[in-house]
Amino acid sequence: MEKEVEANEPSVEADSAILVDAETGKVLYSKKPDIILPPASMTKIMTEYLVNEAASNGDISWDDEVTISDKTIEISQDYDLSNVPLREGESYSVQELYEAMAIYSANGATVALAEHVAGSESDFVDMMNQKAEELGMEEYEFVNSTGLNNQSMNGLHPEGTGDDVENMMSARAMAILTYHLLDEYPEALDTASITEKTFKEETANVLMENWNWMLPGSLEEHLDYEGVDGLKTGYTDLAGNAFTGTVEQGGTRYISVVMRTGTRMARFEETAKLYDYGFNEFSSAEVIADGETFEDVSTLPVTKGKEDSVPVSAKDSLSVLLEGGDAEAVTPTTTIDEELLNEDGELEAPVEAGTEIGTVSIDGQANSEYLKDNMASSQEVPLVIEEEVEKAGWLSLTARSVGGFFGSMWNSASSFVKGLF
Structure with missing residues (x-):
């Protein structure tokens, strides 16, 4: 080519x-x-x-x-x-x-x-x-x-x-x-x-x-x-x-x-x-900064944790060689490892800070050519969890479960009453 x-x-x-x-x-x-x-x-x-x-x-x-x-x-x-x-x-x-x-x-x-x-x-x-x-x-x-x-x-x-x-x-x-x-x-x-x-x-x-x-x-x-x-x-x-x-x-x-x-x-x-x-x-341009967060995935939901969500960010910086050094010519895209999430798309506590849960890759170089096809994949850095999330205690989990139960009951009753009218 x-x-x-x-x-x-x-x-x-x-x-x-x-x-x-x-x-x-x-x-x-x-x-x-x-x-x-x-x-x-x-x-x-x-x-x-x-x-x-x-x-x-x-x-x-x-x-x-x-x-x-x-x-x-x-x-x-x-x-x-x-x-x-x-x-x-x-x-x-x-x-x-x-x-x-x-x-x-x-x-x-x-x-x-x-x-x-x-x-x-x-x-x-x-x-x-x-x-x-x-x-x-x-x-x-x-x-x-x-x-x-x-x-x-x-x-x-x-x-x-x-x-x-x-x-x-x-x-x-x-x-x-x-x-x-x-x-x-x-x-x-x-x-x-x-x-x-x-x-x-x-x-x-x-x-x-x-x-x-x-x-x-x-x-x-x-x-x-x-x-x-x-x-x-x-x-x-x-x-x-x-x-x-x-x-x-x-x-x-x-x-x-x-x-x-x-x-x-x-x-x-x-x-x-x-x-x-x-x-x-x-010239080389930095297109991803160490610790940078991204709009499409700034946090991930957490189940059974003391916190309901946890922020995620780039583990490392990434610089790429660009014509004219134009960093605006590329767009970071996040990808989450679905195997680390439950069927509802949640992480399950406990979660350790620094855990790699996906990647941030670089798009916008569609016209780039590489020596071999396997080099043509977008350059990427790991996407990691920023903070530790401890597993919630038994009482807290029970309270959430009871609260969820009664909340579900209330929603069902409310829907029933509305249906009468």
């Missing part, structure tokens, strides 16, 4: 592009986000995700010494590709190889990590495709861990994949993957934001300069963009130039993807257009 072009939207010179709010998955800009294109080395974002997941699960350790296969050594010695040289008998940790992959896009280091996590790159490719399905990425196909065209690997590509094939993915799928990486493993940015680092200073002594030239203090200072701290570039003959980036300013973080730009520089220049658009045209 591609949004209609608005007058103030940028003209992005890329075959496909997307800009997303990293907190909610709200799409702020898109251009043909679902066409399938090669992501090239942006593929390594999936490898980063799976390495972080394996470390988080305790399946591997960042300090693990990685066994380097003959295949990996051979790939790492190909200087037509981005690489750091790996040698037989040398000790390499997961952390060192991960840095080489994330900073310098080192392909041999990437294959070594894939083999360490899964046992073989072929099995790792299976993991990549399974994880993509799990994350809700609909347009993708992984054939290797690096993003290279298999032909570039000179017969060393994963078994079971074609000789002349390449990973394929949409900009939306790449944004979904990046959303999950940042949400689940935000520490990945600690490495992605390193502008340069020496790999194995005592032996290889390779200065790894980050290919992300939007990083402050990068190789190309004129491309620096305040707040950029990730994520991954990509280039192959088939893919052209591509870039998945992320930027944070003033508490707002964006994820961007541009695919098939004209030049290596252009992928950053087009990304800057997206960031300018995001920061200039959108």
Whole structure:
């Protein structure tokens, strides 16, 4: 689904592009986000995700010494590709190889990590495709861990994949993957934001300069963009130039993807257009205040309590990213959990203060688009009971019952008498 072009939207010179709010998955800009294109080395974002997941699960350790296969050594010695040289008998940790992959896009280091996590790159490719399905990425196909065209690997590509094939993915799928990486493993940015680092200073002594030239203090200072701290570039003959980036300013973080730009520089220049658009045209606005009450449900009736009703309010505040920051464009709507009420729509005492009895959600964003359908549900905060309501004593309940009985009798008698006339 591609949004209609608005007058103030940028003209992005890329075959496909997307800009997303990293907190909610709200799409702020898109251009043909679902066409399938090669992501090239942006593929390594999936490898980063799976390495972080394996470390988080305790399946591997960042300090693990990685066994380097003959295949990996051979790939790492190909200087037509981005690489750091790996040698037989040398000790390499997961952390060192991960840095080489994330900073310098080192392909041999990437294959070594894939083999360490899964046992073989072929099995790792299976993991990549399974994880993509799990994350809700609909347009993708992984054939290797690096993003290279298999032909570039000179017969060393994963078994079971074609000789002349390449990973394929949409900009939306790449944004979904990046959303999950940042949400689940935000520490990945600690490495992605390193502008340069020496790999194995005592032996290889390779200065790894980050290919992300939007990083402050990068190789190309004129491309620096305040707040950029990730994520991954990509280039192959088939893919052209591509870039998945992320930027944070003033508490707002964006994820961007541009695919098939004209030049290596252009992928950053087009990304800057997206960031300018995001920061200039959108701002966060508080649409629900902590403790706010709402006209449609300001109180709820209580039965068997010392009080007949209890006030309810929003448990938390909620801010959303809006074009122009116009908070009046949205309307809070309350929803009560009917399972907490009796058949007469009442709470039954005793009732504790702070009990969640529903939600307050945000309407008025009908034209909003999200990365995945399950992100499109209105943002919400809990609706809670403000005050404790104790259960009424036996005498009080009896008095109410008797009063109710005689009140009912009086109403019946009154209706009877009126009926005579």
